[in-house]
Amino acid sequence: MDKFPAILPPFLILFFSFSLSLSDGYFTGNSSHPGLTSQADSLCAQLIEPNGYSCAEYIVQTKDGYLLALQRVSSRSGDIRVQQGRPVLLQHGLFMAGDAWFLDSTEQSLGFILADQGFDVWVGNVRGTRWSHGHTSLSETEKEFWEWSWQELALYDLAEMLNYINSVTSSKIFIVGHSQGTIMSLAALTQPDIAEMVEAAALLCPISYLDHVSAPLVLRMVAVHLDQMVLGLGLHQLNFRSDVLVNLVDSLCDGHVDCTDFLSSVTGQNCCFNKTRMDFYLEYEPHPSSVKNLRHLFQMIRQGTFSRYDYGILKNLLMYGQFKPPAFDLNSIPKSLPLWMSYGGNDALADVTDVQHTLEELTSNPELLYLENYGHIDFLLSINANRDVYDHMIGFFRMEVEASPFDRGGKFG
Numbered sequence: 497m498d499k500f501p502a503i504l505p506p507f508l509i510l511f512f513s514f515s516l517s518l519s520d521g522y523f524t525g526n527s528s529h530p531g532l533t534s535q536a537d538s539l540c541a542q543l544i545e546p547n548g549y550s551c552a553e554y555i556v557q558t559k560d561g562y563l564l565a566l567q568r569v570s571s572r573s574g575d576i577r578v579q580q581g582r583p584v585l586l587q588h589g590l591f592m593a594g595d596a597w598f599l600d601s602t603e604q605s606l607g608f609i610l611a612d613q614g615f616d617v618w619v620g621n622v623r624g625t626r627w628s629h630g631h632t633s634l635s636e637t638e639k640e641f642w643e644w645s646w647q648e649l650a651l652y653d654l655a656e657m658l659n660y661i662n663s664v665t666s667s668k669i670f671i672v673g674h675s676q677g678t679i680m681s682l683a684a685l686t687q688p689d690i691a692e693m694v695e696a697a698a699l700l701c702p703i704s705y706l707d708h709v710s711a712p713l714v715l716r717m718v719a720v721h722l723d724q725m726v727l728g729l730g731l732h733q734l735n736f737r738s739d740v741l742v743n744l745v746d747s748l749c750d751g752h753v754d755c756t757d758f759l760s761s762v763t764g765q766n767c768c769f770n771k772t773r774m775d776f777y778l779e780y781e782p783h784p785s786s787v788k789n790l791r792h793l794f795q796m797i798r799q800g801t802f803s804r805y806d807y808g809i810l811k812n813l814l815m816y817g818q819f820k821p822p823a824f825d826l827n828s829i830p831k832s833l834p835l836w837m838s839y840g841g842n843d844a845l846a847d848v849t850d851v852q853h854t855l856e857e858l859t860s861n862p863e864l865l866y867l868e869n870y871g872h873i874d875f876l877l878s879i880n881a882n883r884d885v886y887d888h889m890i891g892f893f894r895m896e897v898e899a900s901p902f903d904r905g906g907k908f909g
């Protein structure tokens with residue numbers, strides 16, 4: 497892992513730092529087999545195959561030219577080419593990538609568990625993360641490469657990944673999202689052409705509204721307009737491994753916010769993840785994102801909206817034909833689309849009040865699982881998440897499978 501040094505200041509436990517670098521050296525596609533890659537430096541080779549699981553990687557091109565990596569994982573006994581189970585797409589959160597679902601043991605990590613349970617597991621990686629493969633014409637050193645927010649992640653990246661899985665499997669797809677992966681899912685599901693590819697969605701730390709975020713360091717970043725400070729430095733990539741950003745965050749903490757437990761000051765108090773594995777987690781997290789994405793998220797926190805990116809009145813008029821950016825209407829998510837959500841009492845990002853707001857706007861009644869002592873990261877990394885969360889989620893998926901039998905005649909589980 498010497499390519500991604502994990503030597504960070506002690507306060508910087510997980511997440512965060514801005515830079516222009518960390519761009520070269522990521523693998524490129526296998527030109528003799530377009531769409532399929534087989535590099536030693538891939539997520540398959542690093543985390544999934546060493547645990548005995550079959551894994552294949554595909555490259556998916558978005559409408560706006562980004563090349564995303566999509567891994568397909570099957571159980572230790574299974575063969576990737578004769579997948580039987582229903583496809584599930586795992587969509588990671590902000591500053592993370594597909595590795596987030598495979599960081600603990602095979603009994604603890606959702607990606608492995610779903611594969612063992614016979615699901616056809618597909619792993620999403622959005623643009624800008626280390627596993628994605630760049631862009632057809634833009635380089636990561638160019639400002640234009642970073643000209644996107646979660647809006648594009650929802651409408652281009654998620655849509656294209658679903659499209660690809662749908663065309664390979666001829667099946668509707670289960671989505672599992674965490675955090676920003678739920679923002680992407682909820683925004684995408686308001687679009688009828690995307691929703692029709694989805695069988696059901698399971699959302700961990702569901703987010704559409706963000707105006708009750710309580711994480712002290714996040715609130716301070718919003719208050720000091722960190723997004724504008726960073727743009728002022730000429731940066732467009734958000735990379736929390738760079739010195740510039742580490743220093744900036746350090747100065748925000750100094751005398752203002754207690755950042756001795758950095759992760760808690762950003763995500764809330766996590767009850768149950770394995771702190772002795774922190775160095776290992778840091779080999780993979782954080783992944784880069786764009787400054788524009790951070791700006792969009794800050795707009796949600798400041799304005800209490802779940803809308804498209806706000807360019808300001810004049811450019812909004814140009815882009816959208818109206819002064820304010822159009823909202824994503826949660827009530828246009830089909831009532832017939834089954835939803836399952838799990839959220840935590842100690843989550844300082846997906847606040848319970850905001851989750852309630854989301855629920856009020858949906859036309860359906862999602863199945864809910866509330867865990868009082870869970871923080872934002874526990875839903876991915878808790879040592880008990882398999883029993884606390886994933887068993888319920890898989891039960892929900894199995895009910896949906898029974899309600900709509902697989903039309904390819906495949907066996908399930």
Ligand SMILES: *[C@@H]1O[C@H](CO)[C@@H](O)[C@H](O)[C@H]1NC(C)=O
Binds near residue numbers: 526
């Ligand atoms: C490309 O794929 C072929 C067939 O899977 C494989 O033999 C070859 O080693 C791959 N090339 C690279 C550069 O990974």
Ligand SMILES: *[C@@H]1O[C@H](CO)[C@@H](O)[C@H](O)[C@H]1NC(C)=O
Binds near residue numbers: 773879
């Ligand atoms: C926590 O992580 C350590 C180091 O990887 C591992 O040895 C231990 O088994 C883990 N504990 C649990 C409860 O998973």
